[in-house]
Amino acid sequence: MLTDARVRTGIDEPSQSDQAADRLAQARQLSAQLTGNSALDRVQLAALAGVSPADLDWLQAGALPQPDTRLPPDARLGLIARRPDIAAARWRIEAARQQIDRARAAYYPDVSLLGLGGYLSVDPSLGSGVRIHGPMGTIGPSISLPLFESGRLKAQVNSAQAALDTTVAAYNAAIVKAAHEIAQQIAYLAQQRGERQQQAARIEAISRSDQRLRDQYQHGLVDARTLLNDQLQLNRLRDTELSLQGQLLNTQLQMIHALGGGYLATELPALPSAAKETAR
Incomplete structure (x- = not known):
């Protein structure tokens, strides 16, 4: 030594x-x-x-792959539609809308007109505001007109509407969260790109110094310790550069995760209503 x-x-x-x-x-x-x-x-x-x-x-x-941290110029926030949490929230909104449609449909029951005519022939008081129950011969089971249960039906519609409002609020919160995550990763990418550029400039400067020291050492102008210390500093800078490269790759993966997969929106999940329209 x-x-x-x-x-x-x-x-x-x-x-x-x-x-x-x-x-x-x-x-x-x-x-x-x-x-x-x-x-x-x-x-x-x-x-x-x-x-x-x-x-x-x-x-x-x-060797580590070179990270491609450049966002395409046509990248839009709509890419987050592929995120599982966002897609699930969109489907929950569609389900809540269907619940409202079913609750409103209860106002208009599917009653057989022939059966209703049979009831009217037996009891003309039907429609006077009295709720009619009870089997009527071969006509069938009792008929309960929702027209006389507007309070319960209205409550069902209001409950379905409240469920939809809650689902929409959860969807909006998921959108805000996703946008925050994406903005954070974009800021990290910009910061790490700047750090890596400065690190590359330092490595270039020390490399030039190392080459000059090698020439001086060959001519006996400096001792081996000076050359070794310079090479040690250069290796440390290269280790730091590899660490920054790894951080960039990790941030790139986090960006892909935040966007639900990559930067290109080639195929977005369709809502049930859109799927029905396509099927038609």
């Missing part, structure tokens, strides 16, 4: 050797941590695939 040799010859203090040993231990600790994280990722992938971790021994570490 270069530092140990300088300490033995009396050029450097023994503390320099201790500091170098500490940095070496930190590097080895980081290497062990990365190895452990890789093994944990392999176990998690095996669980998702339903196989043994040994079946994934063929997996090899590779």
